[in-house]
């Protein structure tokens with residue numbers, strides 16, 4: 001029996017593949033390389049010592065997906081495959097709705113046809129929208145401010161409704177806070193296409209000399225130093241959360257939702273200082289106006305995952321800064 005990872009060559013999927021194999025699961029990866037690289041598979045082989053079965057293609061292709069389910073004995077799916085750039089989703093909404101929503105529906109139809117009814121889904125703290133107050137708990141109302149966020153809200157609803165309609169389904173929604181860091185080998189990490197949108201890849205590309213300086217979006221928020229506060233979580237802690245969520249999912253029915261965060265927020269300036277102190281590299285920055293759609297503060301109440309899954313983030317901010325830098329400095333051009 002295998003666990004199928006859609007988007008398994010991506011940043012979160014690849015780290016989860018490593019932790020699943022370490023925990024004794026057999027893994028199959030499907031990916032279309034729209035935001036990842038075939039080189040990830042070589043790196044995974046070096047880390048795990050295994051040739052992970054791999055299928056290249058899109059989850060929009062039903063025939064392709066069907067074939068994977070015919071050829072393998074799949075027990076459950078962890079569904080990572082989705083587009084995730086907020087700005088691009090505003091410019092090209094149909095691209096996002098088609099890939100994320102239609103892709104998910106196609107996957108669920110194929111799973112249903114093959115009677116594979118266990119799914120763990122990559123959701124995001126973005127579904128808490130802009131009006132909820134941190135610490136964020138799972139039962140708060142969801143909303144969105146951009147097409148990417150709406151796709152996450154809608155995919156969650158689709159999965160909840162599927163589990164309601166058919167009690168054989170077991171659905172686990174994982175709401176990620178801000179994953180950063182990399183596997184401690186430095187072999188896999190986050191490799192964004194083009195100029196990074198997210199803070200830590202931007203910082204590491206400044207550090208490695210690819211970008212001149214960091215723009216800090218706003219220093220007039222109602223936070224300790226005026227810059228935005230987020231709940232940064234080490235990617236390996238996040239990946240381990242998937243293993244525990246999957247184990248719980250395999251013995252459950254219905255749907256459940258878990259935040260995967262540390263429960264602690266750090267500001268942009270705190271992060272910059274922690275990166276400099278840990279790695280002895282200077283990060284020049286300028287203060288810019290606020291970025292549209294950003295909120296002052298976002299961090300998890302992570303107690304439900306602790307109680308029900310026995311999961312808790314272990315790694316420190318220093319670990320996150322060190323591991324992010326090891327990955328970037330060893331791979332200045334990502335997987336290229």
Ligand code: UD1
Nearest residue numbers: 086124126197198199202215216217228229230268293294
């Ligand atoms: C962003 C997305 C969110 C998505 C998540 C994961 C937005 C508005 N939100 O979250 O929907 O789920 O990524 O991909 O895009 N910052 C800077 N300078 C930079 C980059 C970021 O100051 O160059 C600041 C931001 O203002 C924020 C913090 O750093 O305060 C974190 O930003 P980021 O890494 O983009 O994550 P989120 O905005 O939390």
